[in-house]
Amino acid sequence: MAQIEQRPKGPDRYEVDGENIYLLGSQCSACGAVFYPEQTVCGRCAHRGSKSLRLGPEGVLYTWTRIHQSTSEFQTPYMLGYVDFPQNVRVLVPLVENVEPTMGMVLKLVLATGPKMAPGGEPFELVHGAPIVGEERQA
Ligand SMILES: [Zn+2]
Numbered sequence: 520m521a522q523i524e525q526r527p528k529g530p531d532r533y534e535v536d537g538e539n540i541y542l543l544g545s546q547c548s549a550c551g552a553v554f555y556p557e558q559t560v561c562g563r564c565a566h567r568g569s570k571s572l573r574l575g576p577e578g579v580l581y582t583w584t585r586i587h588q589s590t591s592e593f594q595t596p597y598m599l600g601y602v603d604f605p606q607n608v609r610v611l612v613p614l615v616e617n618v619e620p621t622m623g624m625v626l627k628l629v630l631a632t633g634p635k636m637a638p639g640g641e642p643f644e645l646v647h648g649a650p651i652v653g654e655e656r657q658a
Contacts, residue, residue, distance in 0.1 A: 533545030541573035597634035
């Protein structure tokens with residue numbers, strides 16, 4: 520039996536549904552604007568009512584960067600990407616290490632460790648963007 524390594528949970532709000540990972544955002548019940556992380560007051564219309572909304576499990580990489588220097592709580596180098604989700608919101612997520620990112624590539628959300636470290640020095644488990652190959656892509 521495979522040993523599953525337990526990692527400290529990071530600050531991400533997400534749900535696991537089968538093999539799919541979804542970030543949990545919010546959608547304004549007045550104007551429909553979508554936010555991640557969840558907002559109690561709409562940033563577009565200032566309405567105070569919203570519902571939870573799943574983001575993902577796939578998105579398109581809008582742009583990305585590689586971080587070489589950071590504060591001590593981050594293990595460098597690492598990559599960050601802005602991902603456009605079909606729920607009409609763009610979210611900054613770390614990218615898995617074994618990828619050469621290209622703008623417009625389709626990513627799926629996965630759980631991976633780093634780059635942010637827990638206070639004890641162990642990497643957090645965070646939602647990352649990972650490349651998706653054609654056969655895996657959902658309709
Ligand atoms: Zn609104």
